[in-house]
Amino acid sequence: MKNKAFGFYTAALTLILTVATLVAVLIYGSKGGMVNSLVPIALGAAAVCEVSLLFGEKVWTDFTGIIAATLLAYAMMTVLSDGIWNIAEAFNGIKMVGMPELSGMNITMAVLNLVAIVTAIITNFAQKSK
Structure with a gap:
């Protein structure tokens, strides 16, 4: 742990x-x-990319870090766009199409x-390493 x-x-x-986001999803x-089927896959792939970063500085870790951030952004925007009606209806106090x-x-x-x-x-x- 000293070289981390x-x-x-x-x-x-x-x-x-x-992983906490994946469990929440x-x-x-x-x-x-409503959960798009690609969201759990994207979060799982982002977790795998983050695990690869724990192995230290490698040639491929620069790419896996960027891929993880991109997959997390995709998951967030998909979850927000799929659940916007839930949030809007909760704030407005009405029930139409969301939950x-x-x-x-x-x-x-x-x-x-x-x-x-x-x-x-x-x-x-x-x-990632000293």
Whole structure:
């Protein structure tokens, strides 16, 4: 652990946040929320990319870090666009086409995913090993 740099820890944090987002998406889908089938795949692939960053500075880790951040951004925008009616109906107090009772899950997924994106971007610019 002595040869680990800041980027290693941000990669580990991104991995934890990505897995937490994946769990939240699966729970959301099991409660009847609309989940695009590519979102869990994208989050799983982002987690695999983040795991590869934990092995230190390699030639391919620059690319896997960028791929992870891109997959996380895709997952966030898809989840937000699919759940926008839930959030809008919860704020307006009406029920039309969404499920306003799931708006808390939508916001939780968006916040987890946003923090994961930020830490993934920071990881891309940080050194992973000393």
